[in-house]
Amino acid sequence: SQTIHQWPATLVQPVGSPLSLECTVEGTSNPNLYWYRQAAGRGLQLLFYSVGIGQISSEVPQNLSASRPQDRQFILSSKKLLLSDSGFYLCAGLLPTGNEKLFFGSGTQLSVL
Amino acid sequence: AQKVTQAQTEISVVEKEDVTLDCVYETRDTTYYLFWYKQPPSGELVFLIRRNSFDEQNEISGRYSWNFQKSTSSFNFTITASQVVDSAVYFCALRRGAQKLVFGQGTRLTINP
Numbered sequence: 001s002q003t004i005h006q007w008p009a010t011l012v013q014p015v016g017s018p019l020s021l022e023c024t025v026e027g028t029s030n031p032n033l034y035w036y037r038q039a040a041g042r043g044l045q046l047l048f049y050s051v052g053i054g055q056i057s058s059e060v061p062q063n064l065s066a067s068r069p070q071d072r073q074f075i076l077s078s079k080k081l082l083l084s085d086s087g088f089y090l091c092a093g094l095l096p097t098g099n100e101k102l103f104f105g106s107g108t109q110l111s112v113l
Numbered sequence: 114a115q116k117v118t119q120a121q122t123e124i125s126v127v128e129k130e131d132v133t134l135d136c137v138y139e140t141r142d143t144t145y146y147l148f149w150y151k152q153p154p155s156g157e158l159v160f161l162i163r164r165n166s167f168d169e170q171n172e173i174s175g176r177y178s179w180n181f182q183k184s185t186s187s188f189n190f191t192i193t194a195s196q197v198v199d200s201a202v203y204f205c206a207l208r209r210g211a212q213k214l215v216f217g218q219g220t221r222l223t224i225n226p
Contacts, residue, residue: 034214043119043218044204059213088156094214102148102206102214104158 002027006091006105013112019064019078021108023091026072031093033074034102035066038088050074086112115140117207119217126195127225134190134220136205142166147181147188148206152219158204164188195224 003026013019025031035047046059048066056066063082067075074091091105116139126132138147149161162172164181172179176193192199202221208214 036216044216046213046215049213057213090158092158092214094208102150102158102160102208107156109156 002031002093002095002103004091004093004103004105006108008108009106010109011111013081013110015083015112016080019076019081019085019110021076021089021091021110023074023076023105024072025074025093028093028095030071031095033068034092034094035074035076036090036092038090039086044090048076081112083112086110115142115145115207115209115213115215117205117215117217119203119205119220121220122218123221123223125223125225128197129194131191131193132195132222132224134192134203134205134222136188136190136217138186138188138205138207140207140209142209144209146208148204148208148214149179149188149190150204150206150216152202152204154201161190161203192222197224197226200224 005024032051034049036044037047038044048056048058050056050068053068053071063085064076064078089108089110092102094102118137121135124132145166147164151159151161162179169181169183178191180189200223202219204219205217206214
């Protein structure tokens with residue numbers, strides 16, 4: 001079965017510091033990968049998605065960027081964090097058939113202070 | 114453009130009551146997929162159901178049932194005889210092909226004993 005490993009589970013960072021969240025996939029090849037953010041008390045916002053190595057689509061203009069250096073690796077980054085970047089970040093994957101359910105990582109709670 | 118609207122931000126009911134969570138979607142595609150996910154306090158997203166746009170049959174799984182109506186672009190979720198363990202945030206989502214999955218804002222459901 002497919003699994004997404006996401007770390008760390010919690011992260012506290014000062015404003016202006018860089019960020020790197022990593023997500024790796026096991027159990028499948030060539031998945032579509034997604035980064036979502038959930039602000040406190042709010043819904044899931046799609047940030048980026050990737051259909052393959054080096055292919056990144058950005059959904060909202062912001063302080064973040066994403067990269068996919070390997071098929072099963074998806075990285076969310078920032079050069080300088082803002083207070084508004086705080087939230088719960090979820091990595092998700094979708095099998096290449098496109099018909100299966102999205103499978104999620106366990107999430108990273110990011111607090112920018 | 115794709116959009117999912119969950120107009121009910123929060124719902125609170127007493128245990129054993131039936132409750133329906135509304136979901137209305139917008140898409141210009143003829144082929145698409147609809148999903149419901151549950152997010153318990155732990156934060157992970159739990160897949161509940163997937164429905165494709167060509168299958169309008171309603172589905173029942175235990176105390177859960179889903180009503181898909183293309184004529185009104187709705188995909189509502191009903192919990193019968195609710196239980197305290199049903200308390201969570203529930204998300205409706207829409208996906209076109211193998212591309213991005215768009216979530217609604219979520220409905221926080223609280224079941225009181």
